[in-house]
Amino acid sequence: MNGPAAPAGARVSDRRSRANAFAARARRDFPALQQEVGGKPLVYLDNAASTQKPDAVIDAIAHYYRHDHANVHRGMHELARRATEAYEGARRKVARFLGAADPAEVVWTRGTTEAINLVASAWSHTFLGEGDEIVLSTQEHHSNLVPWQLAAARAGARLRYLELDGEGRLRLDRLPELLSPRTRMVALSHVSNALGTVNPVAEIAEQVHAAGALLLVDGAQGAPHLPIDVAALGCDFYAASGHKMCGPTGIGALWGRRELLERMEPYQGGGEMISVVEREYSTWAEVPHKFEAGTPNVAGAVGMGAAADYLTGIGHAALAEHERTVLEYALDRLAAVEGIRLFGPPADERCGAVSFLLDHAHAHDVATILDADGVAVRAGHHCAQLVMKHFGVPATSRASFYLYNDTEDVDRLVEGLDRVKAIFG
Amino acid sequence: MTDIALSSLYQQLILEHYRKPRNKGVLPGATVEVHMANPVCGDEIRLHLQLDGEERVQAATFIGQGCSISQASVSMMTVRLKGKSLDEALALAERFTEMMHGSREAARDRKLGELRALQGVSKFPVRIKCALLGFDALQEAAKRVRDQADGSDRG
Ligand SMILES: Cc1ncc(COP(=O)(O)O)c(C=O)c1O
Numbered sequence: 001m002n003g004p005a006a007p008a009g010a011r012v013s014d015r016r017s018r019a020n021a022f023a024a025r026a027r028r029d030f031p032a033l034q035q036e037v038g039g040k041p042l043v044y045l046d047n048a049a050s051t052q053k054p055d056a057v058i059d060a061i062a063h064y065y066r067h068d069h070a071n072v073h074r075g076m077h078e079l080a081r082r083a084t085e086a087y088e089g090a091r092r093k094v095a096r097f098l099g100a101a102d103p104a105e106v107v108w109t110r111g112t113t114e115a116i117n118l119v120a121s122a123w124s125h126t127f128l129g130e131g132d133e134i135v136l137s138t139q140e141h142h143s144n145l146v147p148w149q150l151a152a153a154r155a156g157a158r159l160r161y162l163e164l165d166g167e168g169r170l171r172l173d174r175l176p177e178l179l180s181p182r183t184r185m186v187a188l189s190h191v192s193n194a195l196g197t198v199n200p201v202a203e204i205a206e207q208v209h210a211a212g213a214l215l216l217v218d219g220a221q222g223a224p225h226l227p228i229d230v231a232a233l234g235c236d237f238y239a240a241s242g243h244k245m246c247g248p249t250g251i252g253a254l255w256g257r258r259e260l261l262e263r264m265e266p267y268q269g270g271g272e273m274i275s276v277v278e279r280e281y282s283t284w285a286e287v288p289h290k291f292e293a294g295t296p297n298v299a300g301a302v303g304m305g306a307a308a309d310y311l312t313g314i315g316h317a318a319l320a321e322h323e324r325t326v327l328e329y330a331l332d333r334l335a336a337v338e339g340i341r342l343f344g345p346p347a348d349e350r351c352g353a354v355s356f357l358l359d360h361a362h363a364h365d366v367a368t369i370l371d372a373d374g375v376a377v378r379a380g381h382h383c384a385q386l387v388m389k390h391f392g393v394p395a396t397s398r399a400s401f402y403l404y405n406d407t408e409d410v411d412r413l414v415e416g417l418d419r420v421k422a423i424f425g
Numbered sequence: 426m427t428d429i430a431l432s433s434l435y436q437q438l439i440l441e442h443y444r445k446p447r448n449k450g451v452l453p454g455a456t457v458e459v460h461m462a463n464p465v466c467g468d469e470i471r472l473h474l475q476l477d478g479e480e481r482v483q484a485a486t487f488i489g490q491g492c493s494i495s496q497a498s499v500s501m502m503t504v505r506l507k508g509k510s511l512d513e514a515l516a517l518a519e520r521f522t523e524m525m526h527g528s529r530e531a532a533r534d535r536k537l538g539e540l541r542a543l544q545g546v547s548k549f550p551v552r553i554k555c556a557l558l559g560f561d562a563l564q565e566a567a568k569r570v571r572d573q574a575d576g577s578d579r580g
Binding site: 361362363365368369372379380381388394395424425 | 444468490549551
């Protein structure tokens with residue numbers, strides 16, 4: 001080739017081979033990826049649902065159970081001390097990962113869902129009243145909708161919705177008219193799980209605060225992919241799940257501004273969260289323990305701490321460069337598939353996921369045929385029924401990428417789609 | 426999953442019913458109408474049955490949306506239901522369910538007619554629910570008809 005296109009083309013292929021080398025290195029860390037499905041090497045493209053686990057995480061959990069396990073914060077013995085240190089050490093790691101200066105602002109939860117429920121319950125108890133308003137968007141995962149529906153029903157508050165545009169972006173031009181003197185809380189996702197849209201959180205936070213409201217960010221899909229700095233984002237709460245960022249299931253984190261956490265009522269009552277218990281009343285432990293009733297998921301916390309370290313070791317800049325390259329390649333190749341409908345914004349406004357539909361073949365049939373080829377994708381509404389309604393479709397197929405995916409995985413996906421078309425015509 | 430399993434799943438007959446469903450549409454004057462959905466995947470159907478005085482199916486139609494398996498299965502079921510008594514229809518549902526759970530004997534049962542083309546679904550556990558959607562609606566419809574009959578007996 002000659003002319004100005006040649007160097008650009010060379011740069012693209014350089015970037016792709018760098019991305020593939022990066023993925024090949026990462027893949028060695030993930031034992032579950034070293035297997036065949038349907039007689040072919042597994043291509044795991046269901047990362048938005050849950051990611052695979054590196055040895056570093058699996059080993060950290062095993063090491064904890066083999067050597068250091070006891071109950072935390074209670075015992076007077078060596079193992080109790082070590083378990084407590086592992087648990088609190090993991091909290092410091094996750095705090096650092098989220099850009100939180102104070103580890104006491106990080107509350108362990110079961111995941112994003114419980115983190116949001118915690119705020120929707122404990123914060124709403126004191127701060128949400130009749131006639132108040134909560135602003136959500138139709139992009140949200142059900143776990144950032146249903147807890148607010150429950151809270152609004154209890155308080156007599158009202159839900160208002162930010163709509164999406166045709167490419168699945170938030171209609172931020174409508175935000176000013178949605179924010180009113182009655183708005184108490186705005187709860188939005190950092191990154192959409194169904195569409196991959198990245199939302200401009202910092203810009204939103206400014207407007208929300210100017211209106212005197214708080215901003216909760218559902219970071220289930222943000223934390224795995226983007227460098228998180230809660231201070232720079234300017235939000236008031238940030239929720240994340242361990243299992244979507246290389247960590248174990250059953251653990252997640254809620255970051256909240258300390259003065260808010262301190263003014264909130266407890267979420268659940270029990271051991272660990274109290275200071276003094278009398279017959280008729282009790283007083284609460286300091287944050288974050290006030291929100292951690294009962295024996296916590298210590299091994300999960302250790303695993304999530306190890307996952308945060310693992311991702312930090314990989315480096316967010318390298319991860320972002322890799323993901324952008326693979327995502328651009330995927331969008332290019334998929335767009336060229338005949339009869340495909342792609343949902344969501346262009347590559348530079350999205351991360352992680354691509355939702356699509358094929359003419360004539362239902363999303364489930366697509367997923368079954370891809371599975372027969374060893375390609376794992378998700379089909380359904382992705383716990384985002386309002387997104388499906390927005391686009392007027394019952395379900396989509398979704399391929400979602402992570403650090404161990406490469407352009408060959410995309411090729412396998414596209415080959416699988418050819419097979420779908422051969423069957424469904 | 427092997428290619429053989431895949432091609433037995435997506436038999437021509439299934440694809441044909443998916444592309445050109447039989448008995449698709451509303452049924453004015455239906456005796457009973459049941460809406461059934463699979464909340465996990467969003468597949469849904471509305472089954473309409475018209476029964477005569479002896480509880481025999483005069484007509485069966487459906488409307489709905491979903492994957493090839495759910496829609497082909499309902500389409501085939503409506504074809505099969507015509508002229509059957511409610512008891513025979515329920516026996517058919519039971520037989521079909523046995524086939525979905527891997528019974529070879531059920532899969533040989535001629536009473537299932539074209540529905541036997543769906544036997545490959547039994548190898549795909551996550552898709553069995555799709556194939557059963559129409560029969561779930563049928564069972565619910567039978568229950569409603571009978572509850573109503575019981576009610577009027579008592580009334
Ligand atoms: C955007 C988003 N929010 C919330 C959740 C819920 O996360 P979890 O199930 O880990 O609590 C998910 C995961 O499915 C998600 O993608």
